[in-house]
Amino acid sequence: SNINLSDYDVFMSFTYLFLKNKKPINFNFTNISNFTSNCNSMTKIDKEHWKTILGRKGQIQFSHKLAIEQVKSQKPVNFKVINEILAYCNISISEVILNRLINVPSILIKNLDTNESKKIFKDNIGSPSSKIQIPGVYIFTHKITGAKYVGSSSQLAIRLSGYLNYTHKPIGKFVPLLLKDKLSNFTLEVIPLVDTYKFRSEIVLEQYYLLDPSFNLNTVRVANNPSGSNAKPLFMYNRDKTILYYSSTQQKDFIINLNISHFTFSKHLKNGSYYLGKYLFSREPILNVKVREFSILELALQLEKDRKLFNINKPLNSLSKTVLMCLDNNTYSKEIKGDSRNMLFFSIGKCVEHLRSKGLTATQTTLVKYIDTGKSYHGYIFKYV
Structure with a gap:
């Protein structure tokens, strides 16, 4: 179905007025001029803001213009062109990186409607x-006409499932054609990207192909990045990458939740060395890895035990020890499960800060005394970990 652009603008204007006023808009359909006057009353700043929202102004609009000009010129695509277009999402690459991405091995599936193709998908993506989704690029090619469509996703298996099961909405050029001609009339090339770049390389490679005029089923020539985030997930594996302990898109989660210093984390991630001699930080997603179902508290406790063994010869005063706080009617055991009754603090000072934030009187000296005696303090039992 076609959407009239002016109708779309009206709809978006309603949305804007609602958000700006922060209260429901009362419509009086006997006097439609009420809405007209509201629209006309938009300030100059409002109107300029809307040009950006509707894609008629701003960096993203400039990116679309650059992409269209590049396609029309039919000139070779280089890393500088891609950097200009993807500036809207702060991606910048080198010629070496672009060449590496272009030459990543791909998987070509000629018969999409067979059980064998399903096995190929499962084995590779x-x-x-x-639990772990592989990012990458995919290219559909019509067997008869040669028409092509390129797309990318940080979750290839999920995205391709929509095409293979005909669940994507019939919009644009490609999906309606796929629904009409079925999978048997298409080949699919899949390019899994399990690199260790900090940016989302699938967006870069998709952009490279989008600037090729032969991809005539694509209606938009700029790679879409709806989340606005270019951060690739970070993973914490065992040494041989057979077990996944933890993952996050933000480095600060490792620092705050697991008490790993920024310097230490960055050093091991960059060098590929082992944290505490047994953990590996990586940006590489490993397919079919065994996921260890730890709560954050359980994992933090395990790391504290590992630190004790690894740092056995390093001096440690009582104030820098890790403290576990649990309700005094909660029996502590080595198999303790993470929940709201248990909290882990990576120093005496942090624990005291927490108690004071709850309006409780607490000092480091007093807390150490109660830890040593094992007595209840403000209704809690405190233990060194």
Whole structure:
């Protein structure tokens, strides 16, 4: 179905007025001029803001213009062109990186409607229910006409499942054609990207192909990045990458939740060395890895035990020891499960700060005394970990 652009603008204007006024808009359909006057009363700043929202102004609009000009010129695509277009999402690459991405091995599937193709998908990119999703680029080619469509996703298995099961909405050029001609009339090239770049390389490679005029089923020539985030997930594995302990898109989660210093984390991530002699930080997603179902508290406790063994010869005063706080009617055991009754603090000072934030009187000296005696303090039992 076609959407009249002016109708779309009206709809978005309603949305804008609602958000700006922060209260419901009362419509009086006997006097439609009420809405007209509201629209006309928009300030100059409002109107300029809307040009950006509707894609008629701003960096993203400039990116679309650059992309269209590049496609029309039919000139070779280089890293500088891609950097200009992807400046809107703060991605910048080198010629070396672009060449590496272009030459990443791909998987070509000629018969998409067979059980064998399903096995190929599962073996190479996992399934939609996989804990770890592989990012990458995919290219559909019509067997008869040669028409092509390129797309990318940080979750290839989930995205491709929508095409293979005909669940994507019939918009644009490609999906309606796929629904009409079915999978049997298409080949699919999949390019899994399990690199260790900090940016989302699938967006870069998709952008490279989008600037090729032969991809005539694509209606938009700028790679879409709806989340606005270019951060790739970070993973914490065992040494041989057979077990996944933790993952996050933000480095600060490792620092705050697991008490790993920024310097230490960055050093091991960059060098590929082992944290505490047994953990590996990586940006590389490993398919079919065994996921260890730890709560953050359980993992933090395990790391504290590992630190004790690893740093056995390093001096440690009582104030820098890690403290576990639990309700006094909560029996502590080595198998303790993480919940709201248990909290882990990576120093005596942090624990005291927490108690004071709850309006409780606490000092480091007093807390150490109660830890040593094992007595209840403000209704809690405190233990060194």
